[in-house]
Amino acid sequence: MKSQNTSGENDFFDLVYEITKLIPHGRVTTYGAIARYLGSGRSARTVGWALNACHARPDFIPAHRVVNHQGLLTGKHHFGNSTTMEQLLANEGIVVENDRVVDFREKFWDPSAEIDPFDLK
DNA sequence: ATTCTGACAGCAA
């Protein structure tokens, strides 16, 4: 049965959306980090698949803050124009050089490490 | 129902 979760939705997709919306302004994370936080670990592809459907969501999903583990804007092509994602990141102070987030490691925001249980309640 | 693809990531050679 589908039990309701106090943190949000139980659906993998919705979970991805929730986490993505929790990404701080000016920070980025990776598909694998989200998947890992969800407990799936290697289901990073599903995270990307969920974000692919984020446009179908009424809520704004800052999917531009989600990149692959290299810091590459692999999904930029899904923002309509290839430059939209880069523009959004640049708007947040994130410098994108050659489709890659500059100082990605500094900008990286790991949900499983940064989110405290107190912040979730 | 089966097969393939997809905004990834990890591991083997």
Add this chain to the structure above:
DNA sequence: TTTGCTGCCAGAA
């Protein structure tokens, strides 16, 4: 070191 294959989950044909 780089390259390639496999695993993962969900949806479309």
